Amino acid sequence: AESWVIMVTAQTPTNIAVIKYWGKRDEKLILPVNDSISVTLDPVHLCTTTTVAVSPSFALFRIGCGLMGRYQFSCVFPFFSREIRARACDVEDKERGIKISKKDWEKLHVHIASYNNFPTAAGLASSAAGFACLVFALAKLMNAKEDNSELSAIARQGSGSACRSLFGGFVKWKMGKVEDGSDSLAVQVVDEKHWDDLVIIIAVVSSRQKETSSTTGMRETVETSLLLQHRAKEIVPKRIIQMEEAIKNRDFASFAHLTCADSNQFHAVCLDTCPPIFYMNDTSHRIISCVEKWNRSVGTPQVAYTFDAGPNAVLIAHNRKAAAQLLQKLLFYFPPNSDTELNSYVLGDKSILK
Ligand code: PMV
Missing domain, CATH: 3.30.70.890 (GHMP kinase, C-terminal domain)
Structure with a gap:
């Protein structure tokens, strides 16, 4: 049997809303009743690190979450995985002679490890960073070509505020208008360098x-x-x-x-x-x-x-x-x-x- 592993590690800080999101107009799709704006923290503090790995020798999906809530992750993973798989592209590692074609992604199993560099129980927003990081890491692993705004619409369905953690600096989550939620996504207002004396x-x-x-x-x-x-x-x-x-x-x-x-x-x-x-x-x-x-x-x-x-x-x-x-x-x-x-x-x- 083939025995290679491909891994991607991503790091995502949490964000704090300065104009709050509170109230959903659609609970299933997680669509808010108003726009919100947040600031993304320095990646050194309050951040999630997530590694996702794929190998033909992985027989099952596995998740090891360290400090991050394993249960929360397991609930939302099938959805994230389905969404990213639908956008997966070919992945090639010429040096190691590995090629994963688009349709291979349906059969392959992913392993995930994720941890927070702050105590999850401290009552500090942790799901935002965790979900954003998982979506981003999976998208990189499967070579999805979507930009961060498009990925934010997927992260949003883990927890609303997660969509804002795909960018640094100040970020706006636009509530959107359409019923399917495809325009309810995050955009960057200014990058992290714009106001760096705060x-x-x-x-x-x-x-x-x-x-x-x-x-x-x-x-x-x-x-x-x-x-x-x-x-x-x-x-x-x-x-x-x-x-x-x-x-x-x-x-x-x-x-x-x-x-x-x-x-x-x-x-x-x-x-x-x-x-x-x-x-x-x-x-x-x-x-x-x-x-x-x-x-x-x-x-x-x-x-x-x-x-x-x-x-x-x-x-x-x-x-x-x-x-x-x-x-x-x-x-x-x-x-x-x-x-x-x-x-x-x-x-x-x-x-x-x-
Ligand atoms: O994304 P959720 O479901 O964890 O809700 C976040 C709600 C607030 O943190 C209170 C406000 C916000 O905009 O982040």
């Missing part, structure tokens, strides 16, 4: 798993919140335009204002859900007050905050000086291992956008 610090407030998953939360919000409808129709479309402008002009004051307002409205929409969903806790609220007070006292915003479906604070500082001051404040007001709920570490990032 610094992101994540304050890990609680490492407990969230009580309401984003899937359940979104469903309940769509079913019960009137505020969500107002947000999706009237607020977000305008904010998306303003946010793109702010990013393109590196206008930190507008960027910070929009980011904080959108995070707060997302949590207001959660509160407007029946029964209400609480993702932030007292420590999250105290961090917001602390940042608001500081920004006000300086006169121009130094730091923006945003919270996803959990209590951890994502803080985006204007530059290194503001980041250093922020860390000082966090350590003073929220000392590690004190009786505040702030966990023993704050994940400081050197520079997110490199």
Whole structure:
């Protein structure tokens, strides 16, 4: 029997939304009720590494996921695999005399290994990086010619926010119009070099798993919140335009204002859900007050905050000086291992956008 193996390894960072995605108009295809915009982190921090391998000697599909949720992966793999196989092209390694033709891909089995360089249980977005990385690695392995936007429409169906992790820099997920979801995909707004003096610090407030998953939360919000409808129709479309402008002009004051307002409205929409969903806790609220007070006292915003479906604070500082001051404040007001709920570490990032 032939005994070669072909392997591809890819690395994908997670992304943090500054204009939030919350609510699906189609649960099966994962189509959102509004556009969203995110920033992709530095590949050094909060990133997934995935290796996919193929060999004629592999008799079965196998998955070894390290820290990444194996169950989540196994559920979505058949779909990803089918989609990428349908786009597979011939692969040739002349040196080793290996040739895989388009139709061989149907018979071959793939092995996957994936791990996160951060604790999955820390309540930090992990599925986004994981799914984006798997789709990208499979596409490379099978020599699919689709560009990253086209691949993002596949990753989207693992988890919505995953579609935004196929690009660096700032990324927009366009909700799309058509029913089959083919135009609901991610595009890059600016690349990672455009605004590289921003610094992101994540304050890990609680490492407990969230009580309401984003899937359940979104469903309940769509079913019960009137505020969500107002947000999706009237607020977000305008904010998306303003946010793109702010990013393109590196206008930190507008960027910070929009980011904080959108995070707060997302949590207001959660509160407007029946029964209400609480993702932030007292420590999250105290961090917001602390940042608001500081920004006000300086006169121009130094730091923006945003919270996803959990209590951890994502803080985006204007530059290194503001980041250093922020860390000082966090350590003073929220000392590690004190009786505040702030966990023993704050994940400081050197520079997110490199
Ligand atoms: O992609 P999901 O299903 O994990 O949902 C992500 C939802 C938020 O993180 C709260 C917002 C966002 O746009 O990423």
